[in-house]
Amino acid sequence: MNGDILHHVPIHRGRAFAPEAMVRMLAVSTTALAQGRGITLDVSVLTGTPPRLIGNAETVSSLCNALAASAIACAEPGRLSFRLSALPNGEDSVVLRAELHGRYDGHCKDGFGKDFARRLLAAMGAQMTVTQEDDGSLRAMLDMPVGLPSRTTDGEVLMSWARSRGGRLLVVDDSATNRMVVAGLLAKAGFSVETATGGAEAVVAVAQAPVPPEAVLMDVAMPDMDGVTATATIRSLGDERSRIPIIAVTANAQPEDRVRCLAAGMNDYLTKPVRRADLLGALERWLAPLPV
Structure with missing residues (x-):
């Protein structure tokens, strides 16, 4: 990793970005590195984090x-959590x-914090602390000041956006009542x-619509083809249609259900x-940009 990937700009200025989307991209980009060291990287965005923030997204x-x-690079094989x-x-x-919380090789415990601290010099306003827990694990906390969107609510912005462009959505559910409610x-x-x-x-x-929907609200448990299989099939189309945001809307509320949906390629997960x-x-996270 080179220090020049960090920009000499304040990170609380810039444009709107979605923390959820950023973390998903981080999980994808680090998968090979983590697997090569026998590490399972568990990533998540904690409840209460705004769906959109204003900042230098690249930094x-x-x-x-x-x-x-x-x-x-320094962690012992096992689980490493990113929150x-x-x-x-x-x-x-x-x-x-x-x-980040995990266990690290003995020779890396000091170098990890010092090495990364040097990188922070290129990002104005960011601060990092590294503490050792009672069980010997390390906890690294990187704090980055960012802004909040304008006082217009996300819902108001999204609705204005939808009306201005006639945003098209596809609601998928084998229950006529559920289709009617969501639609x-x-x-x-x-x-x-x-x-x-x-x-x-x-x-x-x-696959066949002249103009595909901009997002799909997908039930999971359906008799002909379930939502997980349908999502995997859409993701295999091989063109821009394969990248349409798909949001699970399901009565299956167990943690393993969410993992299964996301593993199939769904972008988000809502429970009935x-x-x-x-x-x-959820739609705001994946569709409508907020004004800066």
């Missing part, structure tokens, strides 16, 4: 990736905290909504009965 992403790569959270920092800003919520928010009664119909709708705020929040 924030570079810092987080450099932190993860430095930790992986992203937001701490209050005034009326219109927060501190975005990237926290109704989305239509009231300004979206143009189409429906499919099962996974096979959803695959055809995405779905709330309007959660539905719009």
Whole structure:
């Protein structure tokens, strides 16, 4: 990793970015490095982190990736956790905290913190602390000041965006009642909504529609083709349609269900009965950019 990947710019200025999307990209980019060292990198964004933040997205992403790569290079085989959270920092800003926790090789325990601290000199405003836990593990916390979006609510921005461009969504569910409820919520928010009664119909709708939907709300348990299989099929299409955001909307609420959905290529995960705020929040994460 080279120090020149970090930019000499304040990281609390810039454009809107989605922490959830950034962490997912981090997980993908570090998979090979982690697997090569026998490490399972467990990444997550903690509840309460705003879905959109304002900052120098490239610098924030570079810092987080450099932190993860430095930790992986020094960690012992096993599990390494990466958590992203937001701490209050005034009326219109927060501190975005990237926290890594794991066990490290003896010869790396000092070098890990010092090596990465040197990289932080290129990112103005970022601070890092490394502490040793009672069990011998290390906890590294990287704090990056970032801004909050404008006072216009995410829901208002999303609805304005949907109405201005006629955002098209596909709702997939074998229950007519569930289709009606979700489609109704989305239509009231300004979206143009189409429906499919099962996974096979959803695959055809995405693959053959002259203009594909901008996102898919996908049930999981369906009799003809379940949502996991339908998602994997869409992801295998091999063109821009394979990259359409797919959001699980499911009654399956166990942690392993979420892992299964995300592993199949779904972008997000909501549980039934779905709330309007959660539905719009998930769509905002994957569709509508916020003004800076």
